[in-house]
Every structure is written in structure tokens, then in C-alpha cells.
Amino acid sequence: xxxxxxxxxxxxxxxxxxxxxxxxxxxxxxxxxxxxxxxxxxxxxxxxxxxxxxxxxxxxxxxxxxxxxxxxxxxxxxxxxxxxxxxxxxxxxxxxxxxxxxxxxxxxxxxxxxxxxxxxxxxxxxxxxxxxxxxxxxxxxxxxxxxxxxxxxxxxxxxxxxxxxxxxxxxxxxxxxxxxxxxxxxxxxxxxxxxxxxxxxxxxxxxxxxxxxxxxxxxxxxxxxxxxxxxxxxxxxxxxxxxxxxxxxxxxxxxxxxxxxxxxxxxxxxxxxxxxxxxxxxxxxxxxxxxxxxxxxxxxxxxxx
Amino acid sequence: xxxxxxxxxxxxxxxxxxxxxxxxxxxxxxxxxxxxxxxxxxxxxxxxxxxxxxxxxxxxxxxxxxxxxxxxxxxxxxxxxxxxxxxxxxxxxxxxxxxxxxxxxxxxxxxxxxxxxxxxxxxxxxxxxxxxxxxxxxxxxxxxxxxxxxxxxxxxxxxxxxxxxxxxxxxxxxxxxxxxxxxxxxxxxxxxxxxxxxxxxxxxxxxxxxxxxxxxxxxxxxxxxxxxxxxxxxxxxxxxxxxxxxxxxxxxxxxxxxxxxxxxxxxxxxxxxxxxxxxxxxxxxxxxxxxxxxxxxxxxxxxxxxxxxxxxxxxxxxxxxxxxxxxxxxxxxxxxxxxxxxxxxxxxxxxxxxxxxxxxxxxxxxxxxxxxxxxxxxxxxxxxxxxxxxxxxxxxxxxxxxxxxxxxxxxxxxxxxxxxxxxxxxxxxxxxxxxxxxxxxxxxxxx
Numbered sequence: 001x002x003x004x005x006x007x008x009x010x011x012x013x014x015x016x017x018x019x020x021x022x023x024x025x026x027x028x029x030x031x032x033x034x035x036x037x038x039x040x041x042x043x044x045x046x047x048x049x050x051x052x053x054x055x056x057x058x059x060x061x062x063x064x065x066x067x068x069x070x071x072x073x074x075x076x077x078x079x080x081x082x083x084x085x086x087x088x089x090x091x092x093x094x095x096x097x098x099x100x101x102x103x104x105x106x107x108x109x110x111x112x113x114x115x116x117x118x119x120x121x122x123x124x125x126x127x128x129x130x131x132x133x134x135x136x137x138x139x140x141x142x143x144x145x146x147x148x149x150x151x152x153x154x155x156x157x158x159x160x161x162x163x164x165x166x167x168x169x170x171x172x173x174x175x176x177x178x179x180x181x182x183x184x185x186x187x188x189x190x191x192x193x194x195x196x197x198x199x200x201x202x203x204x205x206x207x208x209x210x211x212x213x214x215x216x217x218x219x220x221x222x223x224x225x226x227x228x229x230x231x232x233x234x235x236x237x238x239x240x241x242x243x244x245x246x247x248x249x250x251x252x253x254x255x256x257x258x259x260x261x262x263x264x265x266x267x268x269x270x271x272x273x274x275x276x277x278x279x280x281x282x283x284x285x286x287x288x289x290x291x292x293x294x295x296x297x298x299x300x301x302x303x304x305x
Numbered sequence: 306x307x308x309x310x311x312x313x314x315x316x317x318x319x320x321x322x323x324x325x326x327x328x329x330x331x332x333x334x335x336x337x338x339x340x341x342x343x344x345x346x347x348x349x350x351x352x353x354x355x356x357x358x359x360x361x362x363x364x365x366x367x368x369x370x371x372x373x374x375x376x377x378x379x380x381x382x383x384x385x386x387x388x389x390x391x392x393x394x395x396x397x398x399x400x401x402x403x404x405x406x407x408x409x410x411x412x413x414x415x416x417x418x419x420x421x422x423x424x425x426x427x428x429x430x431x432x433x434x435x436x437x438x439x440x441x442x443x444x445x446x447x448x449x450x451x452x453x454x455x456x457x458x459x460x461x462x463x464x465x466x467x468x469x470x471x472x473x474x475x476x477x478x479x480x481x482x483x484x485x486x487x488x489x490x491x492x493x494x495x496x497x498x499x500x501x502x503x504x505x506x507x508x509x510x511x512x513x514x515x516x517x518x519x520x521x522x523x524x525x526x527x528x529x530x531x532x533x534x535x536x537x538x539x540x541x542x543x544x545x546x547x548x549x550x551x552x553x554x555x556x557x558x559x560x561x562x563x564x565x566x567x568x569x570x571x572x573x574x575x576x577x578x579x580x581x582x583x584x585x586x587x588x589x590x591x592x593x594x595x596x597x598x599x600x601x602x603x604x605x606x607x608x609x610x611x612x613x614x615x616x617x618x619x620x621x622x623x624x625x626x627x628x629x630x631x632x633x634x635x636x637x638x639x640x641x642x643x644x645x646x647x648x649x650x651x652x653x654x655x656x657x658x659x660x661x662x663x664x665x666x667x668x669x670x671x672x673x674x675x676x677x678x679x680x681x682x683x684x685x686x687x688x689x690x691x692x693x694x695x696x697x698x699x700x701x702x703x704x705x706x707x708x709x710x711x712x713x714x715x716x717x718x719x720x721x722x723x724x725x726x727x728x729x730x731x732x733x734x735x736x737x738x739x740x741x742x743x744x745x746x747x748x749x750x751x752x
Contacts, residue, residue, distance in 0.1 A: 048592040070594040078592035080585030101593050145589065155592075 001026045007056030016042040018208040029179045031199030032188040039208040040188040044157045049073045077146035079156040083138045087131035102149035116144040136167025153184045192291035211298045225260035230285045328668040340679045354688040356384040358413035365423035373459045408545040414438040431538045438546035440715045442554045444686035465510025547715045555627030560710035561683040563619040571649045572670030575657035612646025637713045644730035645706045651737030658744035677701040
């Protein structure tokens with residue numbers, strides 16, 4: 001449905017996207033996961049037709065997407081990173097304006113506005129100025145403002161930045177419902193929890209390149225380890241670190257070590273060594289690797305860096 | 306105490322970083338003082354207007370009339386014009402018949418006619434004619450005052466010659482010469498001095514009345530002697546332009562302030578650009594079936610409509626409160642409002658596209674609008690400024706907007722006469738929009 005072919009975009013000497021190729025199918029909930037400055041917003045803005053790539057091609061349903069082709073963008077809805085609404089106007093006025101820009105008029109528009117306000121539980125506040133809404137309410141309205149014209153693809157550029165957990169959950173539920181109804185959602189985020197919960201497929205992006213692509217299980221299964229032992233990085237564990245040797249990969253993240261045992265290295269061996277060094281079992285946490293582990297494995301950096 | 310200094314240092318660091326605050330608090334006042342200073346003589350130079358074009362037609366052959374012309378030429382407030390361009394780029398002397406058309410064509414706004422019978426045998430006293438286009442009330446009052454001052458400063462000599470001429474007509478040349486000699490001898494006998502020298506002075510019309518006027522200020526207005534002179538000197542005034550205008554002062558004031566406030570309003574609206582860009586509203590709109598051209602065009606149309614609304618509200622208030630008469634000129638005024646609004650909108654959009662933030666746009670707008678208003682004639686006549694600034698004024702939007710409104714409401718200009726103003730204002734709007742569009746498509750406003 002939405003296809004990127006060898007897309008490159010540079011700002012001066014900075015290469016924001018480097019030969020990105022990507023296909024997103026209808027009905028997918030696709031997550032674009034990466035740290036700040038990875039190229040997510042550039043990719044989203046090219047997908048939205050706001051920017052042109054320096055090279056490569058972006059198509060939507062076979063039609064080329066570009067700033068010069070406004071008609072092609074009718075199938076898209078964009079939820080910008082910020083609350084992109086007119087704060088002095090009411091919720092209803094905002095929705096009507098954005099609907100009218102897509103050519104909606106009269107009863108059709110009124111009905112759609114009612115439907116969307118109901119969907120995000122803002123019907124009773126429809127005539128209130130948006131500036132008087134809470135952050136969560138504004139974010140919900142921000143999302144439905146992109147849905148007036150019933151787009152086939154919804155581009156969400158980090159839509160939950162600064163949102164409290166309760167409102168974030170409400171937004172997730174609404175997006176999941178939309179996706180179940182057939183809407184293709186492309187969701188950029190630097191929160192691995194969001195990608196883990198929402199996305200049927202995830203693309204990990206860093207320095208403008210797609211480093212890995214697949215479902216959560218596919219990404220995790222591609223790791224060279226299936227377990228991770230986490231323990232404190234303090235003087236008491238130094239002898240353990242020295243004795244782990246070729247047992248696996250050890251990464252240090254702040255005050256903690258992450259030990260990824262190599263295939264064939266039994267965890268019982270690890271615990272036996274720890275016991276010999278007098279380290280109590282409560283120091284160690286064993287967990288299945290997460291997307292953060294995937295990112296760490298791919299880049300050598302933690303996602304929040 | 307140390308904490309206070311730390312916090313004071315922080316405030317100065319903020320000020321240094323905040324260009325808007327820096328411009329508004331330091332650069333703008335300095336600019337205004339620089340512009341206004343010369344008007345009040347603060348720069349050590351003379352104050353008041355300079356080089357106001359004044360046409361002078363001297364039809365009198367009397368040497369005293371030429372003295373009056375020379376005195377006007379010596380007055381720095383005036384730029385005396387005595388000739389006009391003739392056929393084949395030749396220069397021909399101005400005639401009285403040239404004056405009214407040239408005033409209507411805005412070649413100059415004031416003219417003085419010294420008639421052939423300045424010193425007449427038919428009557429005692431002097432007769433002068435002043436033609437004017439008093440479209441700027443403050444300037445007009447100033448010019449009248451300066452003209453009176455110059456004329457009355459020369460009245461004593463002119464009056465003496467007038468008395469001599471009249472006396473010669475009544476008494477005959479021989480009897481007048483005998484009378485003058487007798488008077489001169491009596492004066493010399495009583496007060497001393499050379500009787501022959503006194504006689505020559507009396508014959509030349511020099512009765513020493515200039516000392517009387519110098520003693521009393523010599524303005525001819527308000528003093529007893531001045532009143533005497535003003536009865537003896539008859540000045541016919543002919544208003545060439547704006548005779549039928551009701552509430553002329555209000556017309557000019559409303560026009561000037563309307564333009565200034567419109568510029569402020571539309572410049573400040575450029576901040577909305579940045580707000581919409583920063584919040585992502587532009588991105589949302591442009592991600593839909595809306596082109597950048599449509600987005601820009603909508604802003605331009607809104608600016609013009611808003612400007613029309615504001616200008617019409619001000620003129621309507623001027624009508625209700627001060628009787629500004631524009632109903633007879635409604636089509637011309639409406640189109641002038643459109644042109645002014647378009648130019649001001651273009652100015653605001655240009656600001657939005659050449660600056661990087663709302664604060665920067667606001668700071669630059671404050672600087673430019675106040676400067677343009679000061680030197681463009683919104684606050685005081687352009688002629689009050691130094692010659693260099695008078696040239697600068699012609700490059701400002703405010704100048705052409707005010708002159709345009711005056712042409713409609715004051716001069717009741719015809720379509721052809723209004724055309725240059727419309728052309729300049731729409732030309733500015735077009736140029737500003739071309740640059741703004743280019744900047745919009747290239748600048749970081751959509752990034």
C-alpha cells in the first residue's frame with residue numbers, strides 16, 4: 001500500500017534518510033521505532049507528502065506521493081507530533097475546518113464530526129475552546145482531526161509525547177480499534193513499550209537507516225540470545241564479570257550489566273560461578289529480551305540515548 | 306547581595322539572547338530619537354521644516370519685491386521654485402496661470418504671487434496672493450506662519466515705497482521732493498544727522514519702520530503693529546485643492562493612524578504563522594489536499610479582508626465622531642483600502658518569511674512600523690524632516706498609503722490621478738508576495 005524505494009533525504013551534510021526501502025501493507029499497524037534524530041519524523045513527513053526525497057520514490061497505492069501532488073494525499077491522515085489544532089476555536093469548529101479542507105460539507109460533515117467526537121468522548125465538550133481542554137483531551141482531538149475524511153492510512157508522528165499514562169492508554173485503545181476496523185496505521189515512537197503493545201510489525205531506524213524489520217517475535221527471535229541476565233555494575237560483581245569470559249556478551253548500561261549468554265552456554269553455569277563468588281541470587285534478574293535489547297544489539301546503544 | 310548580582314546577570318544574559326526585547330528596548334528608541342531629533346532641533350541644527358517647495362511668481366518690477374523673493378530663498382524652510390520645464394527641456398519662468406495646474410499635479414503645494422501692482426499708485430498698502438493645497442494641516446499652518454514672517458519682515462520697506470508712490474501720485478514729483486527735503490532737514494535739525502542722507506532714505510521708502518517690527522517680534526500676527534501691517538498688507542488666499550472637504554484635519558489624522566495600526570495588526574499576525582507552523586497545523590493542512598500556494602493565498606486574502614475591515618471601521622468612526630466625509634468617494638476609497646491592505650499584508654508576510662521566529666518577526670515589525678510611521682508622515686509632516694529623510698520617506702509604505710488616502714479624500718483625485726498610488730501599493734504587495742512565496746517554498750517554515 002505505502003511503499004518506500006531507496007529513499008534518501010539529506011539536510012546539508014546531514015543524511016537524515018539513507019536508501020530506505022520499506023513496504024507497508026493494508027491493515028498493518030506499523031511501528032517506526034528509533035531514538036530522537038533517527039530519521040522517524042523525516043520519514044513520516046515524506047510519507048505525508050510534506051517533503052520530497054532527494055532520491056528514491058514513495059508511492060501510495062501505486063501513485064507517487066510528493067508535495068506537488070495534493071490529490072494523492074487524500075488517502076492519508078496525519079497526526080503531527082504537537083497538538084495541531086486551533087486553540088481559540090471549539091472542538092467542533094476545528095473538526096469542521098479540517099473536514100471542509102477535504103471537501104466535506106453539510107450533513108455528511110456534521111454526522112462525521114458527531115461520530116468522531118463521540119468516539120473520543122468529547123461530544124459533551126464540543127463547543128468548548130480547545131485551549132481549555134486537558135492535555136489528554138487535546139491529544140484525542142488531535143487524532144480524530146486526521147480522520148474526518150476517512151483516510152486509508154493514518155500517520156501518527158509520536159502522538160503521545162507528554163501525555164499522562166491514563167490518556168495514553170485511551171489513545172492506544174482508540175488506535176487499536178481503528179486498526180481493527182481496517183485502518184492502516186504507521187506509528188513513529190521512541191518508546192519501545194508503545195511499539196511492543198501496538199504494532200504488528202516494527203521497523204527499527206537509526207541514523208536514517210532501517211536496521212531491522214519484522215514482527216516483535218521475528219525481531220526478538222533474530223537475536224543471538226534468548227535470555228538476558230541483568231545485575232548491578234558495582235565492585236562486588238567485578239570478579240563475576242572477569243570470570244564470565246566467553247560465556248556470552250556483556251553490556252553495561254548505567255548502573256547495570258546485561259549478560260546475554262551465547263548459544264550453548266547454560267545459565268546454571270552462570271549461577272554456579274556467582275554462588276562460588278558469594279553473590280546472592282537476588283542480585284540477578286533473568287528476562288526475555290525486549291525491543292530495547294534488539295536495539296542495543298543492533299547499535300550498541302540503548303534506545304533512550 | 307551576591308545572589309542579587311547573579312540574578313541581575315541572568316536578566317542581562319536573557320536580554321542579550323532575546324533579540325526582540327533588545328530591538329524593542331534599545332534599537333527602536335534610538336531610531337525614533339534619530340528621526341524625531343532634527344525636527345525639534347535636538348541635533349544642534351535648526352528645527353522645523355526644510356525645503357518645502359514654494360512656487361513664487363514675481364510680476365512686480367519693484368526692487369523691494371525682488372528683496373522679498375530673495376528673503377524667501379534665504380529661508381531654509383522653503384525650496385523656492387521660480388521656473389518650470391518648458392518645451393525641449395528648456396526652462397521657462399513660472400506664470401500665475403501655471404500655478405493651479407501644477408498644484409493639482411502635486412508639483413508643489415504652496416505658491417506666492419507678487420502682482421505687478423505690488424506698489425500701486427491707486428491704493429496704499431500691498432497686495433499678495435497665496436495659493437495652496439493644505440492637505441497637511443500642520444505643514445500648512447507652518448508654511449503660512451513662515452510666509453507671513455518673511456513677508457512682514459519686508460513690509461516696512463515695501464510700505465515705505467508704497468507711501469512714496471502714492472504721495473508722488475497725489476503731490477507730483479517736484480512737490481514730493483520738496484516735502485521730503487523739508488522733512489529731512491527738520492529731522493536732522495531736531496535729532497542730528499546728515500539731512501541729505503535722511504532725504505535719500507525717505508525717498509527710498511525707508512522710514513525706519515523695520516526697527517518697530519523688530520522690536521515687536523515682526524511676525525505681523527497678534528501684536529498691535531502686526532495688526533496694523535496685516536491691515537495694510539492684503540494677502541488673498543486661494544485654496545486650490547480640498548476646498549469642499551469637510552473636517553479636513555480629521556480626514557488626514559484618520560488616514561495616517563489607520564495605516565499605522567493596520568501595519569501593526571498585520572505584522573503581528575505574522576506571529577500566527579509561526580504558531581501554526583510550530584504546533585504542526587501547517588503540516589496537518591499541507592498533508593491534505595491543500596497546496597502551499599493555497600495556504601499562502603488564504604493568508605493573503607485574509608489579510609486584505611481584515612485590513613479592509615479595520616480601515617473601514619476607522620473611517621466609519623472618523624465619520625461618526627469627526628465628520629470625515631467619504632461617502633462621495635466610496636469606490637475610490639474602497640479600492641485604495643484594498644491596495645493599502647494588500648501592501649500591508651504583503652509586508653506582514655514578508656516579515657514572517659524573512660525571520661526565523663515569532664519573536665524575531667515581532668521585533669522587526671515594531672522597528673520597521675514605528676520607523677516607517679515616523680518618517681512616512683503618519684505622525685508629522687514629511688517636510689519637517691531633514692532632506693535625506695524626506696527621500697527615505699518615499700520608500701515607505703506609510704508614505705504612499707497616506708498620500709493615497711489624501712488623494713482620494715482630500716484632493717478628490719480622478720481615476721487617472723489615483724492610478725499611480727494604486728500602482729505603487731499593489732506593486733509593493735506583488736513584490737512582497739513574490740519574495741514571501743519564494744521564501745515560503747525554500748525556508749524552514751515548513752520544516
